[in-house]
Amino acid sequence: MKLSRRTKVVAAVAGAASFALLAAGCSSSSGDSGSSTNPITLTVTTFGTMGFDKLYAQYEKEHPNIKVKATNIDTGDNALTDWQTKEAAGSGLPDVQAVEEGWLSKVMQVSDQFNDLKSYGANDIKSRWVDWKLKQATDKNGRIIGYGTDIGPEGLCYNSKLFKAAGLPSDRDAVATLFGGDSATWDKFFSVGEQYHKATGKAFYDQSGFIWNAMVNQQPEGYYTKDGKLNVENNADLQALWSKLGAGAAAGLSANQTQWDWGKGKAFTDGTFAAFVCPGWMLGVVQGQVKAGGGDASTGWDFANVFPGGAANWGGSFLTVPKQSKHPKEAAALAAWLTSATSQVATFQAAGTFPSVTAAQSDPGVTGASDLTKFFNNAPVGQILAERAKGVVAQYKGPDDSVIQSQVFGPSVQEIDSKKKTADQAWADAMKLLNQLVVNK
Structure with a gap:
């Protein structure tokens, strides 16, 4: 269905480390939690341009025990093929997998192959998203398998x-x-x-x-x-x-x-x-x-x-943690941090990715001036999207x-x-x- 999307990333993000630590402390992982001298590596697969590049660097700065290795696939269709191939093989999936709305139902058919994020603090933060976004990522057994990124009004x-x-x-x-x-x-x-x-x-x-x-x-x-x-x-x-x-x-x-x-x-x-x-x-x-x-x-x-x-x-994505992840606790914490209100404001400023987190929708960083508003003849982009x-x-x-x-x-x-x-x-x-x-x- 889509999509080769989004162009550049703007603004560093601060102040969300406490949230990530909260999410990280909710369960144990199967792997070593890492240290500043021997950090663990979390792999992330996204598609298009989702606005995360500088956020990865910020997360590493705030979490010296973590290194992020990101792979970005050009389109949603190609990302779907990549996910299906690795899912069928039973290996090769990243710690954090971005899933596009258009193929979320395929993922839901094998939702047991993804971690239930309730085990890593999802219940504590589920009110952050618009209701329908959370429902989309909840399987028939009530497991939350994805944290919402953007929506596409x-x-x-x-x-x-x-x-x-x-x-x-x-x-x-x-x-x-x-x-x-x-x-x-x-x-x-x-x-x-x-x-x-x-x-x-x-x-x-x-x-x-x-x-x-x-x-x-x-x-x-x-x-x-x-x-x-x-x-x-x-x-x-x-x-x-x-x-x-x-x-x-x-x-x-x-x-x-x-x-x-x-x-x-x-x-x-x-x-x-x-x-x-x-x-x-x-x-x-x-x-x-x-x-x-x-x-x-x-x-x-x-x-x-x-x-x-x-x-x-049109569109919108989710960050999931496949069962293949060796570090599900840390992966869930990263996914939660990348979908916090602060992070969603930053990705909006980068490329107009309208937040699915309600607190971000009314943030001055979304409703006010940005590089995008200047480009579009000072249009109040965030207000229009709201x-x-x-x-x-x-x-x-x-x-x-x-x-x-x-x-x-x-x-x-x-x-x-x-x-x-x-x-x-x-x-x-x-x-x-x-x-x-x-x-x-």
Whole structure:
């Protein structure tokens, strides 16, 4: 499903050592606790750019008995493959494994292969997270197997200079009104896109895949029903949304970009498209792409408090401690520290990773000025994301959710974007892939 995400890390973190020590003192580990002269090494596997690099260094400074050896995998899909391979082999997993929301249900199928963090103090800190985030990481036996990092409420990134040149409002409040404010719909989004295309002759958004992802995530039930049954074939609501998406592509609103490859950022700086769907963590991606393409804050990207179709959440991750860890006590302490309010403020400042910890959501480090706010024309990024998070409900993600998103609908998105197939033809192709890759696998 995703994701090559986030760009850089900012700010050292202090003051959370006492919390880590509390968590560390709740149980014994199978390994040596280490010392400053002979520290133990904790291995961590993440994906994209989760904003932890400087936090690792800070943790080592505050815990001289610990060394952190981090491995970062480029995308969530590749991280899933890495985890599945090592899980099947019964060896090679790290002490702390990052898990993406889209494949959390796969992890839950083998949740007994992960440590119950209640054994390491989870009950003492479980109130820190929004309720639905904690529920996502709790298995059917009541074991908490993951500490929440970010959540992904979505707003709309747009290029104010391109909007203005097309005769559209460019002020973020006016842009929110343009799309319908609290009553924003996908019909209105595509209508504005048609206005833009008519005025400029250019595409409105980069490609259809991210829009489709948002549309699906907004439904009460996505690719699976709440009781775990497939919910795709003959789903009239999804087919209706797919038709809207196909019509937008047919009208020239999609720039037919390859997902996660925008020509080394050039598409963000040369006017290839003007609007982009943005969960919090995507803000860092946009900033990084603009800079890679030779641009900066003056390129004109802004962030509006609006999203077609209403509240939506895309993504979010968890830190788990596999049973393969030789140092579960120390690994759980590190995972707890990395997901403390202080740490989540730091990762937000780095890349817009909106906290799942409630205390961090209202922290001045999130609601106030940051490198991201300056880049996005002084937009109150944290405040907007807090508003966009209202009404978000965690959608059940089935075991093949990420496969359906990337391997079933991914090729069909390319078919409509390239105009090689109609929406109906591309949907039919997706259903064939669904039966090959999921139903009859």
